[in-house]
Amino acid sequence: MGEMMDYDSEFMDASREYKFTTQDFERVKKLIYNRAGISLSSSKQNMVYSRLVRRLRANGYDSFKAYLDSLESPNNPEWEAFTNALTTNLTAFFREQHHFPTLEQHAEKRRNKGKIHLWCSASSTGEEPYSMAMSMVQTFKTFTPPVHILATDLDTHVLAKAKAGIYSLEKLDKLPKEKLRKFFLKGKGVHSGYAMVRPELREMITFRQLNLLDNNWPVRGPFDAIFCRNVMIYFDKQTQYKILQKFVPLLAPDGLLFAGHSESFQHAADLFRLREKTVYELVNK
Ligand SMILES: C[S@@+](CC[C@H](N)C(=O)[O-])C[C@H]1O[C@@H](n2cnc3c(N)ncnc32)[C@H](O)[C@@H]1O
Structure with a gap:
């Protein structure tokens, strides 16, 4: 062979x-x-x-x-x-759809407990953090929910695209029409064929470069939820474990960690416990 x-x-x-x-x-x-x-x-x-x-x-x-x-x-x-x-940057709006109702219920429980802090730790071209922002708008029924989302990625090129928030209509064709109408501004003239996320969504998000491998992360917790989806698959178990160890003090005691569909943190059972399909919680709260 x-x-x-x-x-x-x-x-x-x-x-x-x-x-x-x-x-x-x-x-x-x-x-x-x-x-x-x-x-x-x-x-x-x-x-x-x-x-x-x-x-x-x-x-x-x-x-x-x-x-x-x-x-x-x-x-x-x-x-x-x-x-x-x-880097491989494949992503989509509302990818792994089942995570979003979980996030919404989680935020709902925190209503009246002050600002909610979410971290999207491999945000790629922005579809994931914008989906999180849309979910929060739906939950709080306002375009200015008490939510801040930190969106980070190693790749500066995808981060720039994420910040711009402009997508071809082809990329958006799987989104239900009512979401498209509610959350996007359709381009005209030279911008036809494209849509831009509403500025209110962008204002909920801070985009920043961050290498998950770095020893020092310029982030301050606690986060109510961390999305770390479809990036751990590129790392070996030892590297994954080191990253998971660093997530622990950054997550609120009852915070949630969302993983990708083919990712499992069984090898870190001392740190995280599976709560539902690919959603983890801290072992020691
Ligand atoms: C396949 S995409 C997943 C995007 C999104 N989380 C999703 O599930 O749709 C993987 C992302 O991880 C980023 N990435 C790869 N290595 C990284 C690292 N060491 N630190 C931070 N981000 C990294 C890549 O730049 C890419 O945008």
Whole structure:
């Protein structure tokens, strides 16, 4: 099997503009693992090549080796684009729909207990934090609910898109019409084909860059809920555990932690207990 894969990658090499050796791939793997905790499997070689080759061209390098050598310097400004190129940002409005009624009931219980603080810790292009904001508007029946949402991501490129809050109508076609009408402003003229989230939703959210792997997170709890969905899958169990340990003091005693559909925190059973499908609560409240 191993030999077949080698043959395949040699074959792919021949059709590539730049030589991309297994050694180059291993270097990329190590660099992105150390920086972002992302574990790339060997099946990602073609993806890595096609995403990074643009960076080689943009910087005028004539080999992967030269490009990767430049990243040995941790202060190289190219680190940002390298990281952005290797993250996977797939997301959707009201993804994993069942979480939103849970969030709404949770907020409902906190009504009259002061401001609610939510953290969306891998916010990608914004669909997730805006869905949270829409849920809160529905719960409190006002466009200015007593809610603040912190939305963070490692990737500065997706954060900029999230902040802009402009989506193509195609991306919105799964949203029920009444939500579309209530929460978006439809673009006209040059903006036709696009819609922008209402400014009131954006005002509920602070967007900020944050690497979940960093030792110091510039965030202050306690949060009533933390969304950490579909990002832990890129990390190994040890890295996941370290992040979960750091969530503990940031979550209110009866706060909730929302995970992605294929993520399980069973290996951190000393920290978090499953409350319902992919929703966790603290073991020691
Ligand atoms: C697949 S998207 C998930 C988006 C959203 N949470 C959802 O479930 O639809 C994963 C996001 O995690 C971000 N990410 C990857 N590594 C990260 C890290 N070390 N720290 C913070 N965010 C990271 C990526 O930039 C990407 O936007």
